[in-house]
Amino acid sequence: MGIQYCPPNITLSEVWVNNGLSVCFMDTVISATSLGFILLFGCIQLFFYRKYATVVEHYALPYSQLFGLQMVLCGLMPALGILRFTLQALIFEPGMIYGYMILYLLNSIIVWPFVCLLIVRERNYMLPSVPTKGHGLVLLIFWTGNFVAQNLILLNIKNPGWFFKFENAKDIIQFSLFLSQYLASGVVFILGLKAPGIPSIRHSDSFSRLHPFGDDEENSSSRSPFSNFWAKSKALVPFIWPSKSFKLQIYVIVCVISVVAGRVTNVYVPLYSKYIVDSLTTNVNASSNLSSPKRYYVGLTFEDLHLAFRWDFVLIYVALKVIQGGGAGTSGLLSNLRSFLWISVSQYTTREVQVKFFGHLHRLSLRWHLQRKTGEVLRAMDRGTESVNNILNYLIFNIVPTVADIIIAIVYFAVFFNGWFGLIVFVTMVVYLAITFIITEWRTKFRRTMNQADNEQRQQAVDSLLNFETVKYYANEEFEISRYGRSIRKYQREEWKVNASVSLLNMIQLFIINIGLLVGSLLCVKMIVNHEAGLTAGDYVLFTSYLMQLYTPLNFFGTYYRVLQRCFIDMENMMDLFKQEAEINDEPGAEDLQIRDAHIEFKDVCFNYVPERQVLDNISFSVPPGHTVALVGPSGAGKTSIIRLLFRFYDPTSGEISIDGQNIKHVTQASLRKAVGVVPQDTVLFNDTIQYNIKYGRIESDDADMIEASRGAHIHDKICTFPQRYDTTVGERGLKLMAHRLSTVIHANNIIVLSSEGQITEQGSHDDLLARNGLYASMWNEQLKASDSNEASNSKQEEE
Known part of the structure; x- marks a missing residue:
């Protein structure tokens, strides 16, 4: 006589028995579904990994204790299945082995090792498509279904045929096995969603690019949007509750x-x-x-x-x-x-x-x-x-x-x-x-990739429109239109x-x-x-x-x-x-800058934007009260960098900058910048009136102060010729003034000449520097030649 599939007086078709599910039916459905699903779709997944996947470099594999826990629990599940079969066949009901028990045992010793194999394959290999940060659908669906099946067992609490009655040691042992399986499957399900052992990068490239939004794009595209959920929620709290x-x-x-x-x-x-x-x-x-x-x-x-x-x-x-x-x-x-x-x-x-x-x-x-x-x-x-x-x-x-x-x-x-x-x-x-x-x-x-493409499309449009003049200079309208069209596609x-x-x-x-x-x-x-x-x-x-x-x-x-x-x-x-954190911050307890004589001093100042290239090398000079000091030199010599350091947009890598003996690192940035006025060589104005732009240097100033400043800059008379005078709108980005000609600095008390290496090579008055016949004299002569050439060209055009 062969082995019966279900116990006596119970058939597989009997689903609901004594206020609960039949054990034979329950184990059969769980085992058959698990075996069929994982063997079919798991083999398909392994086929794709075998044919298309590439190996993940060892340094790209994340180290996580949770990954170890995930593998231990997946290995524990077949052990629990074997233990349950052994106790049932040898101790609880010796010799009473049924077909559904064998099917459940096969499910335990086949499915879970197969799951471990899939986990290892997903950890060490990567398909060419852009991955999400996590396991594939096969494992996620299997873990979800397995945990749901464990919860369905709880429907049998009132069924005397199950172990929830706790009448003897057998019930307690079986319940303990169920509880172990329930907890293990639940933790495996949660760990499966977190995927602690799966690499979150696509390539074995450890190079990270500087990006204005922090994370590199690959990591950003692969992580779950709900990662750091509590941190993100905490950041939203001040905006949620209207405390004001x-x-x-x-x-x-x-x-x-x-x-x-x-x-x-x-x-x-x-x-x-x-x-x-x-x-x-x-x-x-x-x-x-x-x-x-x-x-x-x-x-x-x-x-x-x-x-x-x-x-x-x-x-x-x-x-x-x-x-x-x-x-x-x-x-x-x-x-x-x-x-x-x-x-x-x-x-x-x-x-x-x-x-x-x-x-x-x-x-x-x-x-x-x-x-x-x-x-x-x-x-x-x-x-x-x-x-x-x-x-x-x-x-x-x-x-x-x-x-x-x-x-x-x-x-x-x-x-x-x-x-x-x-x-x-x-x-x-x-x-x-x-x-x-x-x-x-x-x-x-x-x-995420759609957002990235949207950002690129918007950036290309803004960048092209802001530089429309350059586009027209080179007749690249069609190129810009074509480039924008590609970004839309x-x-x-x-x-x-x-x-x-x-x-x-x-x-x-x-x-x-x-x-x-x-x-x-x-x-x-x-x-x-x-x-x-x-x-x-x-x-x-x-x-x-x-x-x-x-x-x-x-x-x-x-x-x-x-x-x-x-x-x-x-x-x-x-x-x-x-x-993103500010690079330059006020020191704790910093006080406002106190102006007495406005004496500026640079002492052994060194500076670089990147470690590979020194921009300023041991620069030392002073600007006494009432003196005019000019900075000249070839492009990239560090003239703009000196002004940025004076305004403390950056801090020098070494050396000291002081005003009236006060190191500007120890005073508040707001007081420093309110005390220093600047007219940059590329003056970019707001798309507003002339009055607004002049008063922007000191917002609380009145019209009398504005006119006095205009007269000092010798532009008041010119402004008065405009139909709307000071209410004239200057247009987007304003009117650019270029101040690169050396003729603008000939009356300076001291002219500092910078070399392309960021060092001071000469300094003195205009006449002294011409007499030395050095770098300044060479730059002056080149500018004179360019000026004579332009005048000759203009004269020739007038004669024609």
Whole structure:
């Protein structure tokens, strides 16, 4: 006689036995599903890795103790399976070996080692496609399904055929094995989402480029947008709670209360639908043979439900619908009230984010501003500000309420219907959410690359328009148009991937939702027809309306999650900019600069922008009060760098700069820069009036001060010739003045000549330097020759 597959008096077709699932059925489904899935799709994955994958360099492999824990737990699962089989066959029921036990044992010793093999392969090899930071879909789906299966075992708590009764040592040992498997599968599931052993870079290239947003692009595109979730959430706290306005704080509290009230309303709307249907279809009196009628109503019994005109039910139902809303696209009273109050809160958040971000940009050092891309920074600010508001809206008013609705629905159906309905809702929700999370995480890289392409497109447009004059000089209009067109096509390719993956996810979600609705509806109709559990036609209306009411926000849950994910991605650029720290900061306790004689001194100053090239080498000179000192030299000699050091845009690598004996490193930057005036060689003005630009040097000055400054600069008479005088607009970026000619410095008390190596080669008056016949004299003679050549050319043109 062969081995029986199930124990005596039990068949595989018997699913629900003694208020629980059959052990034979449960182990068979879990084992067959696991074996079939992992062997089929795991082998396909190994085939692709074998054919297309490349080896990850050893230094790119992350070291993590969590990876070691992940491998230990995956290795523990087959050991637990073998131990369970051994105890069952040799101790608990000696010689009683059934087919389902052998299948479960094969599942344990085949599937989990195969899982370990996939983990090692994903860790040490990488496919040529751009990866997400994490495991592949095969392992993620397997770990999710395995953990769900362990939770389904908990449905058998009331089944005496399982081990939850704790009557003897056998039950305690079996429960201990189950608890070990449950904890191990749960931790493996969580570690699978974190993927501690998977490299987060695409290439074995350790070179990291300087990027204005901090992280290199490959790392940025591969990490989860929810990484450092708590740190990002903590950064949002100052913008969430309107601490500066008591009225807005009341608004926030009212909005939260409206969310809670909405959850209560969602329970009673389908409940009163049932009351109305039952009042029209049921004539039940106290002698009815339906059991436990009171458990379907709150404060009502079947005796209250005669065929009568229950106008009170209708009025309450309509009132609840007014509060809840009429369905998709129609907002209810609570929603409209919340939206109205949240307008002011949202504006507060937007204002706080933008002002703080704008102030942070102005506090960053000159080095950062010289390497920034203006269009990219502005785009990051726009997207980041919008994302902060969207995160608050979707998290507080959509995602959290939807999760609460799911939990309430599972508990409600399990208590007031029976466990099967709770199980159907639970499984549908778990599968739906798991698939949504997995596919959405997989889509992350598409969204990031689209953002990057969007930044590049915006930057190219801004850069080209700002340099329109150069474009026209070289007749490169068509080149710029073509380049911009290529950037748009690149963006649209990435946009297509984002939209196509959304369509795929929506189709899968639709399939899962309607499978759950079909199974639940069939079960409900069957129980009503067979008069089981006292269900009535109203209960079918209750079930379907509640389920569809739940599925409506659930159908958008994937959208909420995607939007929340997109918002975190969009916010990353702005948060990375917030992480940028100013290179030059005031010392603790720094005092304002005190001006007495305005004596400036450079003493043994050395400076470099990068270690490879020295810009200034032991520069020493002084500027006595009332003297004019000029800096001349070839391009790149360090003239501009000396001015930047004086304004403390940078600190010298060595040496000291002082004003009236005060080291400028020990005074506040604001007082230093207010005490020193500058007219740079490339004067870029604001796109505003002449009056605005002149007063910008001292904003609090009046018109008399402005005119006096204009007369000192010998431009007052010229300004008066303009039709709008000082109200004349100067245009974008202003009018450029070039001050490179040596003739502008011949009256200086001291002229300092810098060499291309950043050293002082000569200094003295104009006449002294010409007499020395050195570098200054050579530069002067070259300029005279260029001037004579221009004059001759102009004369020839006039004669023609």
